[in-house]
Amino acid sequence: MAEDVRRPIPPYPEQHQDPPGKTESMQPIPDHGEQSYKGDGKLQGKVALITGADSGIGKAVAIAFAREGADIVISYLSEDDDARDTARWVEEAGRKAIVIAGDIKSEDHCRSLVQRTIDQFGRIDILVNNAAFQRTYADIGDISAEEWDETFRTNIYAPFYLSKAAVPRMKSGSAIINTTSIQSRQPSPQLLAYASTKGAVSNFTAGLAEMVAERGIRVNAVAPGPIWTPLIPSTMPPEKAAKFGQQTLIGRAGQPAELAGAYVLLASELGSYMTGAVIPVTGGEIMI
Template sequence: MPETNRPIPPQPEQQQPPPGLTRLMKPAPDHGEESYKGSGRLKGKVALITGADSGIGRAVAIAFAREGADVLISYLSEDEDAVETARWVEEAGSRALAVAGDITSESHCIALVERTVREFGGIDILVNNAAFQRTYAAIGDITEEEWDETFRTNIYAPFFLAKAAVPHMKPGASIINTTSIQSRQPSSHLLAYASTKGAVSNFTAGLAEMLAEKGIRVNAVAPGPIWTPLIPSTMPPDKTQDFGKKTLIGRAGQPAELAGAYVLLASAEGSYMTGAIIPVTGGEIMI
């Protein structure tokens, strides 16, 4: 049954240019600014989070900070949102550094890791969260350039970042990827995006096995429909209105509702988990 304190479809029809801004969304997403209470589970840790300016990334940054971690906020160009995320991290008593740039470039990914290590003294947690998607009714409408950008953002970048981060990671470190319900239940209008998320799931499993002897854990969170700026900036207005309605919960999830899964995978409580995918899907079954 839907929770009464969460927005239930229909939502206002809306659309904005990509990559989208949080303040333009109606209703506003919940990142856990008022609700998430930390308990020091990541005290002294350093995290690099991609796509941390808004949506799931912001919720994870806030949660990690309230658990004691310093956070490098990687984002594309949404300066306004990144500044807001940094403010919440610093209000939690943690250090924040926001760095803009395109993670489809391997050189930028290497620079992000090097900046994290230089500014914070190391890297304990890598969260590969940033994603690119577009909706299309026909395969003929998807250009080579768009297919390439989707793969470079969603699966090349996690590879680039993991490759750069692992030499700096110690036993007990954690890599957390964001896959999707789309990896198991692909929607035809999200063909490129769904294909990359299938790749992310396999990348997670294979990398977990590769890094096990180093004591580095690799896991993933698989969201269902989540209310973030990615939705109104990449979907037609009529699809935003009923977004999430078909889940068993009857609504889209809020970014704050995923933060706990990332904290678990980053913390000592998740030390027996590697190669795992945690579904947070509103009841959609990961088969």
């Protein structure tokens, strides 16, 4: 299989970072669609709030949405340099960007994110619940109650908090997109906490879609397989990160840019007849 320089095939150099990781320290640097994604106005005039938009999938979605015509609220934890770089790409696309740091485990912060979106742009059309937390463990006895709680509060409480705050402010035709995972259906034992939350995200997606259908709001999810983001070298042993994604039919990890089209589909009129759905983007791994 020929190697694309933007989509390199493992093995990668062995590497490790402290969580949550920095894009600039990764080898290779992920492709977020900076050079490849071309938009044509599918989201013209829309406003999107994207969590975890400083890097990885969230950054790729922010770039794609901006090139489709949307203004972007970039929610992130503390990675200021990465967030400013996302904002730069949004602004180069001719759209407005605001960056908001803070911990989405806090319901108050989630309410503030939605309110600041309304204050800045007067509307919220798209909510992308993308930010996530994970760690790897070989034994359940090594997972503390505090870490279990942090994983659930980041990965499923936050989407609940944000959706609860956003739905009353959304008009008919708006969209909520959650990032679940192949782990929701094929859990890896070393990712017990993370996989459990992603199963909950998929269920939350289906239930919320039914709950808000009468409002004209669509709720869907994207289920990535192995995607090369800062989460990987900052949470996996270096020897596993080096081989990350080799098990897929395509033989490599996906790049964040390769998921952007699925989010655009679900956010735009192209997906107007889709709600309660989960789109797998897994490199050929089957969602059982």
